[in-house]
Amino acid sequence: xxxxxxxxxxxxxxxxxxxxxxxxxxxxxxxxxxxxxxxxxxxxxxxxxxxxxxxxxxxxxxxxxxxxxxxxxxxxxxxxxxxxxxxxxxxxxxxxxxxxxxxxxxxxxxxxxxxxxxxxxxxxxxxxxxxxxxxxxxxxxxxxxxxxxxxxxxxxxxxxxxxxxxxxxxxxxxxxxxxxxxxxxxxxxxxxxxxxxxxxxxxxxxxxxxxxxxxxxxxxxxxxxxxxxxxxxxxxxxxxxxxxxxxxxxxxxxxxxxxxxxxxxxxxxxxxxxxxxxxxxxxxxxxxxxxxxxxxxxxxxxxxxxxxxxxxxxxxxxxxxxxxxxxxxxxxxxxxxxxxxxxxxxxxxxxxxxxxxxxxxxxxxxxxxxxxxxxxxxxxxxxxxxxxxxxxxxxxxxxxxxxxxxxxxxxxxxxxxxxxxxxxxxxxxxxxxxxxxxxxxxxxxxxxxxxxxxxxxxxxxxxxxxxxxxxxxxxxxxxxxxxxxxxxxxxxxxxxxxxxxxxxxxxxxxxxxxxxxxxxxxx
Amino acid sequence: xxxxxxxxxxxxxxxxxxxxxxxxxxxxxxxxxxxxxxxxxxxxxxxxxxxxxxxxxxxxxxxxxxxxxxxxxxxxxxxxxxxxxxxxxxxxxxxxxxxxxxxxxxxxxxxxxxxxxxxxxxxxxxxxxxxxxxxxxxxxxxxxxxxxxxxxxxxxxxxxxxxxxxxxxxxxxxxxxxxx
Ligand SMILES: [Cu+2]
Numbered sequence: 001x002x003x004x005x006x007x008x009x010x011x012x013x014x015x016x017x018x019x020x021x022x023x024x025x026x027x028x029x030x031x032x033x034x035x036x037x038x039x040x041x042x043x044x045x046x047x048x049x050x051x052x053x054x055x056x057x058x059x060x061x062x063x064x065x066x067x068x069x070x071x072x073x074x075x076x077x078x079x080x081x082x083x084x085x086x087x088x089x090x091x092x093x094x095x096x097x098x099x100x101x102x103x104x105x106x107x108x109x110x111x112x113x114x115x116x117x118x119x120x121x122x123x124x125x126x127x128x129x130x131x132x133x134x135x136x137x138x139x140x141x142x143x144x145x146x147x148x149x150x151x152x153x154x155x156x157x158x159x160x161x162x163x164x165x166x167x168x169x170x171x172x173x174x175x176x177x178x179x180x181x182x183x184x185x186x187x188x189x190x191x192x193x194x195x196x197x198x199x200x201x202x203x204x205x206x207x208x209x210x211x212x213x214x215x216x217x218x219x220x221x222x223x224x225x226x227x228x229x230x231x232x233x234x235x236x237x238x239x240x241x242x243x244x245x246x247x248x249x250x251x252x253x254x255x256x257x258x259x260x261x262x263x264x265x266x267x268x269x270x271x272x273x274x275x276x277x278x279x280x281x282x283x284x285x286x287x288x289x290x291x292x293x294x295x296x297x298x299x300x301x302x303x304x305x306x307x308x309x310x311x312x313x314x315x316x317x318x319x320x321x322x323x324x325x326x327x328x329x330x331x332x333x334x335x336x337x338x339x340x341x342x343x344x345x346x347x348x349x350x351x352x353x354x355x356x357x358x359x360x361x362x363x364x365x366x367x368x369x370x371x372x373x374x375x376x377x378x379x380x381x382x383x384x385x386x387x388x389x390x391x392x393x394x395x396x397x398x399x400x401x402x403x404x405x406x407x408x409x410x411x412x413x414x415x416x417x418x419x420x421x422x423x424x425x426x427x428x429x430x431x432x433x434x435x436x437x438x439x440x441x442x443x444x445x446x447x448x449x450x451x452x453x454x455x456x457x458x459x460x461x462x463x464x465x466x467x468x469x470x471x472x473x474x475x476x477x478x479x480x481x482x483x484x485x486x487x488x489x490x491x492x493x494x495x496x497x498x499x500x501x502x503x504x505x506x507x508x509x510x511x512x513x514x515x516x517x518x519x520x521x522x523x
Numbered sequence: 524x525x526x527x528x529x530x531x532x533x534x535x536x537x538x539x540x541x542x543x544x545x546x547x548x549x550x551x552x553x554x555x556x557x558x559x560x561x562x563x564x565x566x567x568x569x570x571x572x573x574x575x576x577x578x579x580x581x582x583x584x585x586x587x588x589x590x591x592x593x594x595x596x597x598x599x600x601x602x603x604x605x606x607x608x609x610x611x612x613x614x615x616x617x618x619x620x621x622x623x624x625x626x627x628x629x630x631x632x633x634x635x636x637x638x639x640x641x642x643x644x645x646x647x648x649x650x651x652x653x654x655x656x657x658x659x660x661x662x663x664x665x666x667x668x669x670x671x672x673x674x675x676x677x678x679x680x681x682x683x684x685x686x687x688x689x690x691x692x693x694x695x696x697x698x699x700x701x702x703x
Contacts, residue, residue, distance in 0.1 A: 203545035
């Protein structure tokens with residue numbers, strides 16, 4: 001009997017302590033937020049088809065891009081892979097019955113939902129027009145629902161910290177007897193790195209946002225120049241979290257890449273140690289790069305140079321990973337299934353997004369690109385494209401694990417093509433727009449930019465169609481998909497129990513040593 | 524240490540690390556503003572009520588001792604002595620809060636409220652956040668006092684209580700002693 005049918009009834013879900021059910025709850029919740037954030041994005045893109053507000057007026061436009069950012073960053077991308085797939089898979093991958101603190105895990109989910117609802121109410125009731133970055137001094141004086149929005153984000157931050165705590169404690173103390181650190185699947189290593197950032201960076205964001213909220217209510221003037229405050233200090237606090245937040249999103253994505261590449265090449269991951277080293281390295285160096293967001297905000301030349309060089313260091317760790325993934329595929333028996341195709345898109349976006357990242361970390365070039373569409377395109381390529389493609393790869397790869405059913409590979413490939421082409425078509429023109437001088441966050445623009453905006457919107461529509469198609473065949477597969485157990489013939493730990501797993505995860509006591517034993521499977 | 528004890532210890536250390544970063548954000552603001560406008564901080568520190576600052580430091584340090592004493596008594600199987608020690612800890616924490624409130628009231632009478640100057644805004648934010656942590660710590664101490672089984676929980680609660688004290692040990696010189 002699987003965990004789906006083990007207990008029945010609504011409370012058996014809403015009050016569950018089973019990490020698998022909590023993972024499913026997270027998955028359903030973040031998909032709702034993805035839909036909401038996606039609708040905001042689509043309205044924005046459609047409105048930009050003509051130079052003068054095709055769809056919404058300028059103030060609504062300001063609110064929409066703010067809401068798109070807040071929902072996508074804190075309600076979709078941060079929790080997406082770690083909270084949904086991490087919760088479901090982590091105990092399975094280390095041979096544990098559950099996470100270290102199951103009740104805390106459930107609390108973390110409900111705190112997340114509470115925070116999400118507060119954010120949504122703030123966005124719908126009043127709207128917020130500060131940009132997702134809440135920059136002072138505007139955010140402390142803005143006549144919109146800033147206070148409620150920051151309180152909502154603060155609450156989701158508590159959920160993040162609790163999830164990170166739970167994962168670290170689980171990895172340290174719940175491994176099956178005999179499993180050493182070097183036996184951990186790479187996905188687990190990446191969850192570990194992400195958890196470190198969740199635990200250490202999130203409180204600083206929480207503090208910065210609470211200060212904005214308090215300032216908004218009581219006019220403390222902590223960041224208000226008229227009262228002696230320094231608005232740039234807010235930017236320091238904000239980016240001390242929000243730069244590492246990029247790695248909260250991308251590290252679990254990298255974990256997915258490592259697992260998918262290995263499974264679909266039917267081969268042990270190349271350079272296991274180097275990937276682990278690079279994951280931890282990214283998590284640690286990621287704490288020292290936040291200043292690259294403030295090159296034009298009045299930072300000294302020396303500091304800018306230092307932050308620029310440290311930021312480029314991350315590219316070295318990232319390159320190690322790209323080489324490791326490609327050499328894993330080299331000489332493998334490759335199955336070109338949808339999860340791997342999404343990983344190809346990931347690697348493409350990751351390389352170009354990463355290289356443009358090195359470019360914008362160069363202080364002199366950043367002056368030209370700062371606050372233009374070039375930056376928008378850069379971070380959408382690396383952070384959004386990376387997270388979204390890896391999330392979709394994970395969703396397809398582990399779909400049979402979660403539900404015990406198979407989706408239609410043919411439709412999935414069509415959707416994958418639409419999503420990949422759509423995404424690249426949306427953001428490539430934005431690199432060109434930014435380089436030509438189009439600033440971000442503007443509702444209107446001079447007519448010479450129109451053709452690039454139209455191209456970008458076409459891409460966004462194609463992307464939306466691909467996502468709709470994905471939703472369609474996955475829902476069909478939930479009901480009518482062929483029953484399968486391990487369709488990918490993966491050797492990884494999580495596939496060694498049945499699909500979907502029983503409520504207790506394993507029927508017999510698990511013996512887990514080598515997660516990538518492909519020599520045995522091949523024979 | 525068995526696995527369960529390790530798990531809870533790890534969790535409390537992670538909470539402390541996370542909370543330390545929460546305070547670190549405010550510390551960073553404090554030191555940045557102190558470097559930008561030292562005169563404001565010099566005059567602010569003169570205006571603080573020094574005898575309350577010193578007394579409160581004494582109260583919290585003593586409470587750290589009393590909670591450590593209660594662990595020792597628990598290990599020796601003297602439950603009643605441990606309980607007395609925990610109640611003393613609670614009383615010291617409550618006294619700290621009373622004096623803190625008294626001090627805030629004295630400042631407010633002089634017109635030194637949040638928003639009146641950067642120094643006093645930071646003063647209220649940092650001592651206020653710390654006072655919230657004292658309340659959280661007292662809640663935990665109350666909980667462990669009422670518990671039958673204290674062997675696992677008491678050292679963890681004490682760990683958190685020490686952390687709250689250590690934060691104060693940093694706040695004291697920053698707001699009462701060390702002028703720029
Ligand atoms: Cu950054």
